[in-house]
Amino acid sequence: MRLKPLIAALSLGLAPAVAWAQSEPVFSPDEVRAHVEFLADDLLGGRDNGTEGFDIAARYVSSRFDAMGFKPGGTQGWYQPVNIADYVLDAEKPASATIGTKKFAGGEDVLFGPSPLYGDETQTLTADAVFVGHGREEDYAGLDVTGKFVVTLLGNPPGAAPGKIDKPGIAGKHGALGMIYLVTPENLKGAFPWAQAISYFQMPQSNWLDARGFPKGEDPGLKIGAYVKGLAADALFKGAPTSAAQLYATLAKPDAAPASFALKQKVTLQRTSVVTLKKSNNVIGILPGSDPKLANEYVVLSAHLDHEGTQLDVEGEDKIFNGAMDNAAGVASMLEAARAFTQSGKRPRRSILFVALTAEEDGLIGSEYLARYPVVGSGKVVADVNLDMPILLYDFQDVVAFGAEHSTLGPIVERAAAKMGVTLSPDPMPEEQLFLRSDHYSFVKAGVPSVFLVTGFKNGGEKAFRDFLKTNYHKVSDDIRQPFDWKAGAKFAKINYLIAREIADADQEPRWYVGNSFGERFAKDAPKAPRPAGAPAAAPARSPAVITIPVPAPKKN
Numbered sequence: 001m002r003l004k005p006l007i008a009a010l011s012l013g014l015a016p017a018v019a020w021a022q023s024e025p026v027f028s029p030d031e032v033r034a035h036v037e038f039l040a041d042d043l044l045g046g047r048d049n050g051t052e053g054f055d056i057a058a059r060y061v062s063s064r065f066d067a068m069g070f071k072p073g074g075t076q077g078w079y080q081p082v083n084i085a086d087y088v089l090d091a092e093k094p095a096s097a098t099i100g101t102k103k104f105a106g107g108e109d110v111l112f113g114p115s116p117l118y119g120d121e122t123q124t125l126t127a128d129a130v131f132v133g134h135g136r137e138e139d140y141a142g143l144d145v146t147g148k149f150v151v152t153l154l155g156n157p158p159g160a161a162p163g164k165i166d167k168p169g170i171a172g173k174h175g176a177l178g179m180i181y182l183v184t185p186e187n188l189k190g191a192f193p194w195a196q197a198i199s200y201f202q203m204p205q206s207n208w209l210d211a212r213g214f215p216k217g218e219d220p221g222l223k224i225g226a227y228v229k230g231l232a233a234d235a236l237f238k239g240a241p242t243s244a245a246q247l248y249a250t251l252a253k254p255d256a257a258p259a260s261f262a263l264k265q266k267v268t269l270q271r272t273s274v275v276t277l278k279k280s281n282n283v284i285g286i287l288p289g290s291d292p293k294l295a296n297e298y299v300v301l302s303a304h305l306d307h308e309g310t311q312l313d314v315e316g317e318d319k320i321f322n323g324a325m326d327n328a329a330g331v332a333s334m335l336e337a338a339r340a341f342t343q344s345g346k347r348p349r350r351s352i353l354f355v356a357l358t359a360e361e362d363g364l365i366g367s368e369y370l371a372r373y374p375v376v377g378s379g380k381v382v383a384d385v386n387l388d389m390p391i392l393l394y395d396f397q398d399v400v401a402f403g404a405e406h407s408t409l410g411p412i413v414e415r416a417a418a419k420m421g422v423t424l425s426p427d428p429m430p431e432e433q434l435f436l437r438s439d440h441y442s443f444v445k446a447g448v449p450s451v452f453l454v455t456g457f458k459n460g461g462e463k464a465f466r467d468f469l470k471t472n473y474h475k476v477s478d479d480i481r482q483p484f485d486w487k488a489g490a491k492f493a494k495i496n497y498l499i500a501r502e503i504a505d506a507d508q509e510p511r512w513y514v515g516n517s518f519g520e521r522f523a524k525d526a527p528k529a530p531r532p533a534g535a536p537a538a539a540p541a542r543s544p545a546v547i548t549i550p551v552p553a554p555k556k557n
Helices: 004-011 029-039 052-067 167-173 185-189 194-202 230-236 244-251 324-344 365-372 409-419 440-445 461-471 486-505 517-522
Strands: 079-089 096-099 102-105 122-127 129-131 149-153 178-182 205-209 224-228 267-287 297-304 351-357 380-387 398-402 423-425 450-455
Touching (some): 029 052, 029 324, 029 486, 052 267, 052 351, 096 224, 102 230, 167 178, 178 267, 185 244, 205 365, 230 244, 267 365, 297 324, 297 440, 297 486, 324 486, 351 365, 380 486, 409 423, 409 450, 440 517, 450 461, 450 486
Parallel strands (some): 129 149, 178 224, 297 380, 380 450
Antiparallel strands (some): 079 267, 096 102, 096 267, 122 267, 267 351, 398 450
16 A cells, blocks of 8 residues: 555654643754645645545644644544535536526526535426515515515615625525525626626535534525526516616616515526535644633634645646645644744643644635634634745745734734844735635634734745746645745744744733724624724725625635
8 A cells, every 4th residue: 555654654743742841942944844745745645625635634733733742622533524515506407597488597697506405406496586675674674575586686785884784694584485686787897797607606616514414504594596687687577566677777876775576477496506525624733721811712823734636637747736835834834833832841821722724725614614613612712823825935034914904913923023033014915815815714704813924025035926826826836846945934933933922821812903894893892902003994805796695715716
């Protein structure tokens, strides 16, 4: 068996628990290199979640946690199992909508997404339809939508904050069978380009399921969802008090408030989803805190362990997406920071969760599951420090800390950087919206102040970063043959260690700034800190309308 050398390597990590004797930690480039070389080896097949290669990587990480003397932090030893569904529309059984006497194929003025709830089962649902305006609670006044399709405008009313109206949730509460989003001509010009939407919904999707089989742990209530435009919308509003064209004209007026009314046409929606179920694990080690008053508060150091696996349809002989930089380098930095805590001989006052996460590449699945089920019992997660894809190709002289400006984590990051002669730089690529695109954001949505560091653009960093994104990001060339600077890896581990150390030892847990919209939206009732001059009250970026139906985000590439 080719796996014998791997098993032998894993066994080397099963050393006795560390004895605590205080000393200044030394950060080792060789340790970082050893972790990356193992995790990015071809024998792991690219570490896609649910594969043997990922399981070997998980065993490697857990053996390191064991050697460091940590406590198993999962629900099954070192592991927190996550049920994952991969699902896609069945191309051999095309989706369709019949409105009145007219039938529209999926993509032909009607659009469906797949569902993880109805694997290999063709859904055929027929019912009356009711137009409910913007889909707010008040728009249902006097209406009976039980067992019917509700038709709602895409997006929110003018002036409404994004994400504030749970349209599917409201519809489900009123007993609706399904939801149909009306895509107006204005939507097509801006927030909902139809060709892009078709491409999105034809993509395979992934999501985590709870023990009941519900995606994201929530009973959706609704059985099906769809989008309609053009001729399908005209057919839907045929014979109604207001035609589709008249409705569009009304919406063009300032402060338009269209009335709700029953539609005349019977609607049949049909789709088939192909669903594959699998399991993968978050790997969790706990370093218990030393302060009885603070030990029930937890600082998370997270790094995603998965990558894109082996893809046979790519050109060339190399089919393995090794993910050396993304994110073997992040896991290696996390493990070296963890080793520094044990090497220091000084236990932190707060407890620390060291976590290697699954399924980041499929939409932050592992971190979202951990944020929902944080394995801390009666304890509380107070911060997440996330390590994802540091570009370890040069001696970085600055770092970018996404999220630092939103909470009291900012000054902590700045102090850690200053200790190392490293400066803190603003986001050089705001158009990429990186604050929303890695695992820390799952904790943000759970109300936890979080920060995500990347190596900065100084000292040749911009060229290295942009060249990597262009040439190696999510490509088979992201492997160990890149010219790694292993000293930069040790340096990156140290700065993240210093950040986590200060958070863990501080008298007060991190707090969102007063008026910061992430804190106001996701941790409304939590204590806030005064906002220093210049700290933005930035709003979360508006999600693309194409994902307003409750389906997971696509892979970040």
